[in-house]
Amino acid sequence: MIGIVAEMLSYPFLVRALIGGILVSLCASLLGVSLVLKRYSMIGDGLSHVSFGALSVAVAVGWSPLSVSIPVVVLAAFFLLRITESGKMKSDAAIAVISASALAIGIIVTSMTTGMTTDVSSYMFGSILAMSREDVALAAALSLIVLGLFLFCYNKVFAVTFDESFARATGVRVSRYNVLIAVLTAVTIVLGMRMMGAMLISSLIIFPALTAMQLLKSFRGVVAVSGVLSVAGFFAGMVLSYVYSTPAGASVVVVDLAVFLVFVGIRMGRERKRKKGEAWRAGEKDRKRAGRETRAERP
């Protein structure tokens, strides 16, 4: 195992992929806790499709991919937030509309210009070669901001996630936090997408939070555990992908799925045990009562 990791670290592009990927998965998992709990799970999926559309256009026109897709995706995130906050459309419907439209535009532009080049297909399914030096630097800056947010504004993030109207009534600038989370999510998606693939990036947001929620009872615990799970899952997925030559993004998702299933299993086991215990205690009570009654009847 150590041998394999050492071997992986001897390739500079893999080192970049590991560092960048770990930073991006950390950000995605922390933001994911808030997004999943606020019923915005699918925002990652929607934004990644928007990012795909933007990237295809950028490739067709010959612009640099990041400088086109980051602003476009941030705008889309704003737009989604505004639509759902004003109550004009439900968030799942709004996301579906935006993501399908962006995907359609991307596909048409691609087919009219370059055709399905390797570039475009790697946006769909991800490529381990995608992480450039600039991407890693951007990922580092992003994770500093996200970590800062969760460290120093933790209580506000909790309040905004748990109960927006109460937070607003106690003087928290709720919309400011919503916008901040949306923008950070957008950048996370754009960065992670080219490695994980547009189809798979949303799993980085959803899986760790959902897995941690199975067993943990406190918000603090869920945040901490999903961060750890996400980083560990990404690393394990990369090793898997290296050893079996499977696509990186898909391997990470499979590892996340396995961990999720294990957590669900443990939770169900615990619940069954508790139910059994309760049933046993209830039965005991009945038996005692029955005993008392027969004794009472005897004389």
Next chain:
Amino acid sequence: MGLLLKCEHVDFGYENQDAVVDVSLEVRTGDYICIVGENGSGKSTLMKGILGLLKPTAGRIEVSEELKRAGIGYLPQQTEAQKDFPATVFEVVLSGCLGKRGNRPFYSAREKNAARANLERLGIADLRKSCFRDLSGGQKQRVLIARALCATDRLLVLDEPITGLDPSAIQEFYQLIRHLNREEQVAILMVSHDMANIVHQADKILHMRQRPLFYGPVREYVKSRWAREFLAGEDAAEEKAGNAAEEKAGNATEEKAGNAAEEKTGNAAGVSADGKEDAT
């Protein structure tokens, strides 16, 4: 009786449509005021205005220095997302102290003690470490009240607090609110559709239909035309409140309204503007 809050002829609206028109209202220490009215009559909007989440389009709201310092405790309606939210009871209650935090990032020992004290006060100290999603509806409600009390113990604003509680939990809830109101002098401002109970609980009623139809003490409200229409479910059909409706409504409130029902009918409109004089 300290004045906590005073609304003078306030209007609230969204975009360019009025939702609340010309409400005058005073809240004093120890008041127990219920706001009733049909769906869409502007109750929640008025609450948001009082909490400072909406700016009045006309009139003004005066908030006493005392209340400004202490803040308002708010019990919003429970949201869908909270049903499976992983958070301990203590985390939820502690988040009530957020308003006093300002921009300092972490809670101090004093705020943690306040949260503990409020858990004791509501009899849920043993649930401290439990997960919010595993609690029963009544327990959740207590936790949210404890959180609101962390924000203040001067004025609690509750928006339809009993939705989803079973009858025994509802009674428990009213007892708790009454206790806070009587023994600890917490002023209560509550939106509710539960007419049958609140006429026994509240001191004053504000009946809204965009503008206030009635504002005054409960004992006058139950005799008013608005109460009878509302209790009989005739509120949607004000215009056709003919004899038939009046008879039916009269039956429904028999024990409360008694024989005074007919005589008092004309009185309601007169009291509606500011019935608070009668109360004090």
